[in-house]
Amino acid sequence: MTDTLSNAMPDPWPVLESLLLKLGDATSTNQSVSYAVESARAAVNADVAYWYSRNSGKVSALGGPREYAADRAASLARQLLGRLPAGHETLRWLNPDAMSDTIPDSAVICSDARTQGCIMALNFDPSRRFDDSDTKAVRMALKMLLAQRAQSQASTKSLLLGLLHCLTTIIDAKDPYTAGHSERVARIAVLLVKAMGLSPAIEGDVFLAGLLHDVGKIGLPDDLLQRPGRLNAEEMEEMRKHTILGDRIVASIKPFDRLRPAVRNHHEHFNGKGYPDGLAGDKIPLLARVLSVADACDAMMSPRRYRSARSPYEIDAVFTAEASQQFDPVVVRAFMAIRHQIYPPIYQKGIGESAFHAIESIVDNLTDNSMLSLPSLAK
Ligand SMILES: [Fe+2]
Numbered sequence: 450m451t452d453t454l455s456n457a458m459p460d461p462w463p464v465l466e467s468l469l470l471k472l473g474d475a476t477s478t479n480q481s482v483s484y485a486v487e488s489a490r491a492a493v494n495a496d497v498a499y500w501y502s503r504n505s506g507k508v509s510a511l512g513g514p515r516e517y518a519a520d521r522a523a524s525l526a527r528q529l530l531g532r533l534p535a536g537h538e539t540l541r542w543l544n545p546d547a548m549s550d551t552i553p554d555s556a557v558i559c560s561d562a563r564t565q566g567c568i569m570a571l572n573f574d575p576s577r578r579f580d581d582s583d584t585k586a587v588r589m590a591l592k593m594l595l596a597q598r599a600q601s602q603a604s605t606k607s608l609l610l611g612l613l614h615c616l617t618t619i620i621d622a623k624d625p626y627t628a629g630h631s632e633r634v635a636r637i638a639v640l641l642v643k644a645m646g647l648s649p650a651i652e653g654d655v656f657l658a659g660l661l662h663d664v665g666k667i668g669l670p671d672d673l674l675q676r677p678g679r680l681n682a683e684e685m686e687e688m689r690k691h692t693i694l695g696d697r698i699v700a701s702i703k704p705f706d707r708l709r710p711a712v713r714n715h716h717e718h719f720n721g722k723g724y725p726d727g728l729a730g731d732k733i734p735l736l737a738r739v740l741s742v743a744d745a746c747d748a749m750m751s752p753r754r755y756r757s758a759r760s761p762y763e764i765d766a767v768f769t770a771e772a773s774q775q776f777d778p779v780v781v782r783a784f785m786a787i788r789h790q791i792y793p794p795i796y797q798k799g800i801g802e803s804a805f806h807a808i809e810s811i812v813d814n815l816t817d818n819s820m821l822s823l824p825s826l827a828k
């Protein structure tokens with residue numbers, strides 16, 4: 450009897466074992482999902498199996514020896530997911546009144562807390578109702594799919610981080626005088642969005658956009674970037690192209706696509722007099738308005754070949770004067786709230802943070818009398 454049964458039912462484990470190999474060869478997410486669903490179906494000898502996305506409400510990889518309409522499959526998935534007890538990942542459902550030819554006699558649904566999708570398997574034959582070992586097999590197929598997905602996401606992440614590191618290193622190498630500028634801009638921009646109370650997701654985006662904002666300089670000639678002295682009008686025009694070149698480079702890296710507006714428009718002015726598109730006010734993308742302040746702050750704090758670094762007092766004065774002109778006044782207000790977190794490290798490089806604070810407090814406490822009491826050099 451046991452032999453007859455084991456011959457009738459497929460052994461799920463060889464099927465699932467071969468799924469491991471197939472997932473390793475998959476070249477897209479859709480292909481991985483198809484492999485997992487088909488293996489789950491074969492492992493439990495289901496009439497129909499498919500993937501249901503809770504995000505989109507759509508069905509994919511629908512297949513098996515029996516025809517089943519996608520809208521019916523989606524509706525059944527929604528109903529059974531609704532019955533899934535909180536904290537549970539699987540549900541085996543046995544139809545109490547298997548009267549209809551269009552409703553399965555048994556179903557297994559396997560979901561996962563981390564994913565928005567689930568695998569469904571259906572049987573329409575009352576003599577082949579699913580049991581616990583079928584539920585385990587479908588669950589195993591889903592877990593294999595998720596493990597493969599996590600692994601490929603991890604390698605995509607490390608690839609993108611490597612690419613970012615590579616790009617910022619190239620930008621720095623093109624103009625060693627501004628080395629580290631991209632990372633400082635990224636860090637200042639994060640402080641600004643925090644002060645503005647924006648969401649943590651925006652903090653991540655603004656950091657990446659800060660690292661990439663001048664990536665277009667890769668496409669400019671070295672001698673233009675390293676030219677001593679101020680640029681003439683023609684050279685300035687050439688330099689301005691880094692915004693459009695940067696936009697093109699970021700567009701070619703699909704996962705960074707949403708950072709394009711920040712990169713393209715970081716030199717726009719709030720009054721519409723910036724470049725490359727002459728956007729004004731709220732028409733300038735928010736992250737570009739943030740980067741504009743962070744970029745200007747780091748540029749003023751850093752010495753150039755033709756001028757020394759500006760003092761915090763001078764920088765404050767520029768931002769105050771240019772609020773609503775060059776810069777978004779809301780971002781300038783955020784800058785004023787966090788400026789103390791930005792300035793000291795600059796002075797560490799020069800005269801040291803403590804010396805800076807000492808001098809600041811002396812200057813703040815200067816009165817006309819103390820000025821007058823300074824020893825006179827004149828005899
Ligand atoms: Fe720039």
Ligand SMILES: [Fe+2]
Nearest residue numbers: 630662663744
């Ligand atoms: Fe910049």
